Amino acid sequence: MLIFEQSKAGRYAPAQSPLDKADISSIPAQFRRRRSAALPEVSEMQAVRHYTRLSRKNFSIDTQFYPLGSCTMKYNPRACNSLASLPGLLSRHPEAPESHSQGFMACLYELQEMLREVTGMRAVSLSPAAGAQGEFAGVAMIRAYHEARGDSARCEILVPDAAHGTNPASAVMCGYQVREIPTGPDGDVDLEALKAVVGPHTAGIMLTNPSTLGVFDRNIEAIAKTVHQAGGLLYYDGANLNAILGKVRPGTMGFDVIHMNLHKTFSTPHGGGGPGAGPVGVSERLVPYLPVPMVTREGDEYRWLTERECPESIGRLTAFAGNAGVLLRAYIYARLLGREGMPRVAEFSTLNANYMLKRLQALGFQAAYPQRRATHEFIITLKKQAKELGVNTMDFAKRLLDYGFHAPTTYFPLLVPECLLIEPTETEDMATLDGFIDAMGRILEEATQDPGLVKGAPHTLPVKRLDDVKAARELDLAWRQRDAG
Amino acid sequence: MLIFEQSKAGRYAPAQSPLDKADISSIPAQFRRRRSAALPEVSEMQAVRHYTRLSRKNFSIDTQFYPLGSCTMKYNPRACNSLASLPGLLSRHPEAPESHSQGFMACLYELQEMLREVTGMRAVSLSPAAGAQGEFAGVAMIRAYHEARGDSARCEILVPDAAHGTNPASAVMCGYQVREIPTGPDGDVDLEALKAVVGPHTAGIMLTNPSTLGVFDRNIEAIAKTVHQAGGLLYYDGANLNAILGKVRPGTMGFDVIHMNLHKTFSTPHGGGGPGAGPVGVSERLVPYLPVPMVTREGDEYRWLTERECPESIGRLTAFAGNAGVLLRAYIYARLLGREGMPRVAEFSTLNANYMLKRLQALGFQAAYPQRRATHEFIITLKKQAKELGVNTMDFAKRLLDYGFHAPTTYFPLLVPECLLIEPTETEDMATLDGFIDAMGRILEEATQDPGLVKGAPHTLPVKRLDDVKAARELDLAWRQRDAG
């Protein structure tokens, strides 16, 4: 039942607003609202009960294994939440003067420094609000760089076909044309194809390594050389940084600009869709273009770097300093991990992924790249099952929900048919991985013996399989007063 | 699965304790533990996930209607929790000096004053940890009073048969014999029976009014007169104060001592069994005996009253000042309610109860006291259904769970056969009450048409009906290492 359907005219939670209603008659009528907005009218208890109950219809990390490839759904330490929510931090106004911001700014500064160190970049700006905005910032810097050099023929960004959709979309938002590079049979970028398309029109290439195919591109140095020689820059999509944290630095691989997804690698929660944070790091030549604001230290004092101090900056992309609260959570997480903890992230996430891959293969599942080492994630393809049993990836995914596991990422990357992209993360234990593997085995049996059971899944969730086509055809995007009674 | 069954040797949440292990070799071996305690060995995520999932197997006010008679399961404003948990309040040590306690003490003092006003008593001590401890304190004061007067023959406490079990148990803990007084056919105490047993051996009587029969004893003044004339004192069990808050004061009814259940009337949460707070209030003659500590005000300063200042006090009943955090929650609740809000508590809880009673009667349910006005709660008896359909109160209760409603109190008070004691509280809305009534109606139908369905209930909860007999016969009260594998 919707909260609107529990509404009763005149009801509200009186303690939640001023007890006296202030006089607003001095606002001329022409500016005023004629009818009150039809928001729900409920008591405090009704709201609390409704949204508490609603929450229980979600899967989440705190309740389920969530091996969603490319998303790094790892445990979010609860301390990050409570410490970032200390009253002094929550009440700081974004325009508070530096005199009243040194504690906050110290956290940002140290986070910049830690990210710099672990990525091997020259400088970091924390302000992008998520990965995609980090991509925008990164590509905008590439553009600013070429423009500053008068190198104006560069109108193309290269993107491997395995790339996340945000990569081409971000390139376009920066005014570039996108050119896809195919993947070779072993999962690495097709180097010859790349060589064939780079040239004076190449502004840069956007890569993630390990890629979303769950393999580490072994030719990365050759790729970097190829693009650099053509005058292009290398962009690193940091969504998969978890796989190599503390093991390899993007800077060492030759990248000129990177973004990080703190809501993945640095464990800030996903919140049912966000918020995230997508800091960018750059090599020497892109430093002047970093988005503002950033924090610098002068002696014992932290100061803001803004448009004034950074005239060549691509500027700010949100009104204030980005998703500050997410940055604080990532900072706390990084301090908890420390120098020792970071490589362990890569090690155990990789261990878990390789273990799962091997065991699933033993059950008869087909790896997309069986000859390759898995990174922190890996792909299996169900094209055999889809063909022979008529049970496809979506069916497997939905049936997994019945077993209490969130489904892996489905049908991404697009180039692998009927694929599941599986990322266990380092925070899960073996018993949980085994539970998931067992469920996959059982579903395989079900698919053989009773395919209808799998195709009709899920059976045990608040709703059965939903009609997406109807949703898109008969758009119903908001409850309206007229929907009532 | 138990948390112990997820345990793996050597695992723990390293961030949760000092990273370096301090040297304790200077503690002689004879005092030291030989083997580590077999606590669960799990990661932080495992613990978080386990207890998050476990929580979802509970009914609670935040998720369900909980019309548990005599328990006042009303909504607990969330502000009470967060404001009582402000860092400064959580970190105050109980032995902090008064100089560093004025803010905290101001809250206690004002709570004492508000409770005094709303109960009509002369003075209040907040320290008892729950209702039963309040009862102990109250009866102990009665005893101290008689003893101080050398009135040593008074060895009996009178308790109506409808009383809560804590009443006789508390009287016995204070060294008294208990004598039960019967209830008359209309639900009031049998005045003649009372008159027959009072006398020089009567130390006092423990009453709740309205009683746990859901009626207001109309003869309360006569009862008070009878007991007082015999030299006994009147004790008020405040568990039902919600029914009369701001409408009638126990002090006006003639009571000498009362306890309040702040975890009922003042909306502090029950927490799956506690904590509560059971402040006591007294009339003039019992003031010297109040339990310590209390707070007093001298000029602008708050000061503790302890054993030193109150030499005749029955003393302290817990090590410090009782359940301080519960008192703070009650204080915040009282400030939110204010003078205007308190009578509304009584009015709307009574309205809801009377509405439910009338509608349930219309469905064919039998009221225990049909000729009486319901207070904030009321009793229906299913003895007819039990006899005719073989479906008893417990069956109805369990079946209600399937409908998403917590069951009312069952089989209490003991004198009404097959009874349900139903208390909706003031915070529920009519739609919820109607939902419950409809469920009752449907269960009645089920009981007629398919009694097995009701007798086998619940069907939709994490477990089916549990075997209590087995639990008591084959005691299994703790998981032990040997239970493993």
Added chain:
Amino acid sequence: MLAAIGVGSLDDLFDEIPASLRLSQLDAIPTALSEMEVGHLMGKRAQQDGQPVCFLGAGAYDHHIPAAVWQITGRGEYYTAYTPYQAEASQGTLQLLYEYQSMMVALTGMDVSNASLYDGASALAEAVLMAVRANRKSKSKRILMPRTVHPAYRRVVHNIVKNQQVELVELPFDPQGGHTDPAVLEQYRGEDFAALVIPQPNFFGVLEEVDVLTDWAHANGALAIGVVNPLSLALLSPPGEWGGQGADICCGEGQPLGAPLASGGPYFGFLCCQQAHVRQMPGRIIGRTQDLDGKVGYTLTLQAREQHIRRSKATSNICTNQGLMVTAATIHMALLGSEGLERAAAASYANTRALVEALSAIPGVASLFDRPAFHERVLRLPAPAAGVLRSLAAHNVLGGLDLSRDYPELGEAILICATEQRTAEEIAAYAEKLARVIQLQGGVTCGLVPKE
């Protein structure tokens, strides 16, 4: 596990990475701390910044947030869920987002709402790009952008849209009223613009002539984009009802709906539009549908607009949004209802009036604009604003925003705000401190800047 994989050590798992790339140490990263140690550190940092009394607004407002909002939003089921791609396992988030969209539609008077963008400024950038795509009558990539729009918003819009050759044409404001005089638009009549941006209230807190401006846009083939404070909509005319046809798109900063100040984020941008433009809308949208049994359920819909399907042809690159803030906002709006939002808005309006009155009593201090305003106001000071604000901060008062950087034409001026949270005592204390500070800073002697 290593045995099951068939490797000898953890290190073997990284054997496909060229050895030359491997990292040996992370010297610049401090060693791990325990939760207790980080707790002490953060406790100190949080205290260090004090908790000055806040008369700052300028896009981030210190409103009351019910305790229930974050206690529920913080539940693991909301806090640690991913984007609801598996709809059947995400009905909690999805139904909540559908309710959110419904609430925003009710508040703005528009037809549809998306499920959030990053913040108000980037939402305006997306609205501008959307208008360029959606305006079928215009081939122009030019946008009329009043100077009364938040300066940071204007910068962000510029930074984001300039790469797609979208151009912002700045409209001046009326120095008396502090609003966009519709008359200034006359010089653009006949030119082709994709859209006119209309802030309400504007950056100065002043109310714009939204009806006239909207009608002008429509009469001239441009779309009307409202940039609104959602709390103000409890009192003010909703964009869907501006002028004859209503605005086409509206957006803004959701922070006043349950997000703490928190140094500027996370907040959330909202974006609503008329039904006709829904397929040009960026960001996620939730639709109501049915399951196999015909039972109502909720799901992500119109995904063909989004980057994960449409890639380079998507309406935007946005992926991760500000879901958790929207969760909080939804609970916030449910708890307050329109009655509660109205009371909060009205009290903020009244408090700011009281503040202006108290401060204007100080010689040399004057309110700059004479038109109706919501809960912010520009004051002229008789002494350098920067210095005054610094002194006030030293007295634990955030006295307002110095406008000299963005609006040098206003002289020594500050933007002030008093939400419903500010008490009469705090307002009086501010006035008293300001009077003292001005006196000490040798503010104008009487007569130089006569009191209006």
Added chain:
Amino acid sequence: MLAAIGVGSLDDLFDEIPASLRLSQLDAIPTALSEMEVGHLMGKRAQQDGQPVCFLGAGAYDHHIPAAVWQITGRGEYYTAYTPYQAEASQGTLQLLYEYQSMMVALTGMDVSNASLYDGASALAEAVLMAVRANRKSKSKRILMPRTVHPAYRRVVHNIVKNQQVELVELPFDPQGGHTDPAVLEQYRGEDFAALVIPQPNFFGVLEEVDVLTDWAHANGALAIGVVNPLSLALLSPPGEWGGQGADICCGEGQPLGAPLASGGPYFGFLCCQQAHVRQMPGRIIGRTQDLDGKVGYTLTLQAREQHIRRSKATSNICTNQGLMVTAATIHMALLGSEGLERAAAASYANTRALVEALSAIPGVASLFDRPAFHERVLRLPAPAAGVLRSLAAHNVLGGLDLSRDYPELGEAILICATEQRTAEEIAAYAEKLARVIQLQGGVTCGLVPKE
């Protein structure tokens, strides 16, 4: 609703209450506040008391509590549930309590645990009453109670048990060691006692000769009741292993397991015993059983001991207990495990040693007892303790507990404690301040109280 009931007004619902009793006003109660206003008020009150650095223990300890503990404990499903009388709808709470009982059994080495009592002091009172009932060998109502037991506990026990004619016989402590010298028991040999109470560590932090004391009790027909700090059990011998047979009952204050200091409550009392005495145990007990399908489930059991069944013959009057604190304690113990508890206990031990060392370097300050201790210590001061502590508090340090009220025989003595939360800097700062304060208060001149 009134119509459905058949009354004309709300007032009619109260028509059975004699009019003479009806209340007309509540003048002494202030009018309602909004949540925002109460928030401001409580914010001020919380700040007013400061957050002094805490070297106080004496029954309440400033330990680290993982953030997860209260974030989960605060979930509505735990926080707002009632006592799990409807077992099928309360498996969350019931399984958790079963796990709690199991953890306490593991920690104490006893056979069974109840599901909590009010606090440590009242738990000891219940343990004493239980011993009187359970000791079949003894008809006595006399209890041997060492003076090394927390003074407030002794008072509480007395206040609660005296009405049932139970008598406490005080055992003196050894002035050198600060412990109960087993030799003093010899004078009671042959007398009938129901139980001997054995604190470990005792109120002074000192470790008692628990094995000898337990064996003495058993040899003399008395039960042995341990009063223990549960955190100390991570390091110290558990009561179940004391002496030849182990203690019969053990109890204590659960606060060190996840409860914040919070002005003394809510905390929780724990109570464990040997299997033989389970039917004399007060308080709720959870048992594991099966449902109709044979599936494992949890339920309240042995309810025939409790007041709601047995009424005047119950083992205790307790009903509402401290369930939520037990919820926190269970999560706390699961998060730390025995490794974590050991580390926290060891660090507290080490910090207190460091503190004693730092403070004893001050002329005139000396540790009073020479026997092994856990994480508290008694120090003698060369100046009046009350004044010293007051001065320290003025410098934002809670320096310890003044023992002069309860143990005048110790002279100017204080009880100090440094948990794992105290840093080396805080310890050094305390020492420095104490030195200064003593100097100012004209502490002893050198030679009067020679440094040992």
